[in-house]
Amino acid sequence: MNFGRVVRRLAAFEELALGWLLLGLAVLAFIQVVLRYAFHTGFSWGEEISRYLCVLLTLMGAAIGVRTGAHFSMDALRRLASPFWARILDAVVNLVCAAVYATVCGYGTMQVLQLNRFGSTSPALSLPMALPYAVIPLFALVMTLRSLLAVIRPRNAPDEPTPDRATKPRWQP
Numbered sequence: 001m002n003f004g005r006v007v008r009r010l011a012a013f014e015e016l017a018l019g020w021l022l023l024g025l026a027v028l029a030f031i032q033v034v035l036r037y038a039f040h041t042g043f044s045w046g047e048e049i050s051r052y053l054c055v056l057l058t059l060m061g062a063a064i065g066v067r068t069g070a071h072f073s074m075d076a077l078r079r080l081a082s083p084f085w086a087r088i089l090d091a092v093v094n095l096v097c098a099a100v101y102a103t104v105c106g107y108g109t110m111q112v113l114q115l116n117r118f119g120s121t122s123p124a125l126s127l128p129m130a131l132p133y134a135v136i137p138l139f140a141l142v143m144t145l146r147s148l149l150a151v152i153r154p155r156n157a158p159d160e161p162t163p164d165r166a167t168k169p170r171w172q173p
Contacts, residue, residue: 011067018060025053045124052132059139066097066146091151098147101140108137 028046035042065071073093078086112130120129 048124063142066143094150101144105137105140
């Protein structure tokens, strides 16, 4: 199996998991609201799981955004630059982003190890707190690797022609 196919399958799995987790969060929140307002009860663990799912979904979405280049950016300087200098700017921005993500990964790992040493547990589920916090360094590492990969293999900018854009005008789907 080649590397490109593995990466595409992992990306498809990541997006599918994101969708199912979002659906699960919505269903859980709906059930919690119905139980709370209709029956004056609820799951003791529902809010805690919802909070952890929100963090997980946010970080997964951010990692997908790094992979697809969907994060917003200020590109006025890039648009003024020649294609050569635009690629240099892209590489510098991706290296700076990788450094920030790597820093988050390092500090997140230290936090997870500290929580593990202390034996902290969550209030409702009694999960080791290192487990929900572990998604922070994990997805920071994913974003670091994807930013470094973008330096090595840059994506085409929206204003640069690609083979399919070279044959079709911009206004056609």
